[in-house]
Amino acid sequence: DIQMTQSPSALSASIGDRVTMTCRASQSVSMWLAWYQQKLGQAPRLLIYKASILEEGVPSRFSGSGSGTEFSLTINGLQPDDVATYYCQQYNNVRTFGQGTKVEIK
């Protein structure tokens, strides 16, 4: 099974900050990596797929990068609406989620 490890598990940043979180796969998943945002009490929302493609309707301050085993999600200019937990998911070999990164406002 492919294990996905996200870091940090939680972060606190100020409005307008650039925020980056990472996701590491236990073996290569090529570009088959998605990022989801989940706000409290809501279903997850797809942000990024194929490691770097922004889903339609997602604000351009979100971006994804990486391939193989190392990936990152960046929020360029943190907004209050971005408070959420962010999950990565590999889909190279069935599907596995990371444990999540919780983003809060300082």
Add this chain to the structure above:
Amino acid sequence: QVQLQQRGGGLLKPSETLSLTCGVYGGSFSDFYWSWVRQPPGKGLEWIGEVNRRKTVKYNPSLRSRVTISIDMSTNEFSLRVNSTTAADTAVYYCARIKDSMDVWGEGTTVVVSS
């Protein structure tokens, strides 16, 4: 605009069978894989499995022995059954459409397994 509507769930006693259905409205049903994901209270997301129109099914290896996912092309619905439930199956269960990744989600339904 495609919408996923879930039904089922609620309170189960240990060893009972969990049964959920997800209806797909307003979009193509035959062109995609359809998936189930669950989230225990206060924890992260766990992929359960997925099915397509050809009834090709993929399961999470850790759940394979207890899970059945099926699809009904005549009603645009797909379903999840989990047998021999325990308290560890207590979670919010989501259905989702897979277009590369999970781009449309149901609202989630809570299942509690307790004696």
